[in-house]
Amino acid sequence: MVILFGTHPKFVEHDTGSLHPETPERLIAVKRGIQLSGVKEVIEDFIPEPATLEQMSRVHEPSYLAALERFCLMGGGTLDPDTSASMSSWEAATLAAGAGIGASAKIRAGEADAAFLAVRPPGHHAVSDRAMGFCLVNNIAVLAADLASRGERVLIYDFDAHHGNGSQEMFFESSSVLYVSAHEYPLYPGTGRAREVGRGEGKGYTVNLPFHADTTGPSYLEAFDRVVAPCVEDFDPTWTLISAGFDAHRKDPLTEMGLTSADFGNLTLWVKNLVPHAKIVAFLEGGYDFAALEQSTAATLAALAGESLKPEPNSYGPINFDMIKALEESRKRALSE
Numbered sequence: 001m002v003i004l005f006g007t008h009p010k011f012v013e014h015d016t017g018s019l020h021p022e023t024p025e026r027l028i029a030v031k032r033g034i035q036l037s038g039v040k041e042v043i044e045d046f047i048p049e050p051a052t053l054e055q056m057s058r059v060h061e062p063s064y065l066a067a068l069e070r071f072c073l074m075g076g077g078t079l080d081p082d083t084s085a086s087m088s089s090w091e092a093a094t095l096a097a098g099a100g101i102g103a104s105a106k107i108r109a110g111e112a113d114a115a116f117l118a119v120r121p122p123g124h125h126a127v128s129d130r131a132m133g134f135c136l137v138n139n140i141a142v143l144a145a146d147l148a149s150r151g152e153r154v155l156i157y158d159f160d161a162h163h164g165n166g167s168q169e170m171f172f173e174s175s176s177v178l179y180v181s182a183h184e185y186p187l188y189p190g191t192g193r194a195r196e197v198g199r200g201e202g203k204g205y206t207v208n209l210p211f212h213a214d215t216t217g218p219s220y221l222e223a224f225d226r227v228v229a230p231c232v233e234d235f236d237p238t239w240t241l242i243s244a245g246f247d248a249h250r251k252d253p254l255t256e257m258g259l260t261s262a263d264f265g266n267l268t269l270w271v272k273n274l275v276p277h278a279k280i281v282a283f284l285e286g287g288y289d290f291a292a293l294e295q296s297t298a299a300t301l302a303a304l305a306g307e308s309l310k311p312e313p314n315s316y317g318p319i320n321f322d323m324i325k326a327l328e329e330s331r332k333r334a335l336s337e
């Protein structure tokens, strides 16, 4: 068993400015998670190469990529009210996008079993022609599109507390990528209602679980069993890509969700057990409390190795059956329209 832990010194040089929650120090906390994971012996360092323009252009407008590169090389600045870039951000963004490509190549070659990619900047809010929500290039989407172009069936499993609007939008009309997101709602960016189910050929291939604030692990797993499992089993993915944001942790300063660190291990084990043959690559997205980042990374790494780590107790119920039933019905209505 080999689990790649991918990171790069350039990720720390992506400077978001003072008072921004998406700091380079987040990666130090994430790296500490290796020691805590209990599976250190199967973890292997992986240094990514940058993604090519061709690889990134599968999901981004070439004109946006060119403008982003120019903007960064001229010193950077503010891209939207939440998102900024510095001189090094272009290089960091291309390395973050390339991490998935490189890790998946090693897994395909049989040199590794799974990968956890501790990248900055994060990716799941970036849309085809615009940076958004701390994200410049949509890292997970770049890999999903690369794998889909090879004929693979790709599950994107996004448990970041924010809806991955960029990832959803890029594959909204595609039946080769199944996008699943559990997130707090209402919350930034405002998308991710249960009735958003995909369009055209992609209808049914987007699954949104908009959860109330304070939702805990048992409700996540109940909703996954009832709503997500049938879709994933039908789709039968060959790859599972995880948007591993840890901001649904109850200590996170940006959101109001109720997960513990151990729950992130459970969510990872849930999908690993559901489709055991699918190869897994996890990408760091959000997560802004350092202790939560360290412990949640540890739990996720342990789960990737098939172990269950309990740095703190799993969160307890009660399961919000009314919430789950309501989103299930809203999804069914949208599918029958």
Ligand SMILES: [Zn+2]
Residues within 6 Å of the ligand: 160, 161, 162, 245, 247, 285, 286, 287
């Ligand atoms: Zn987030």
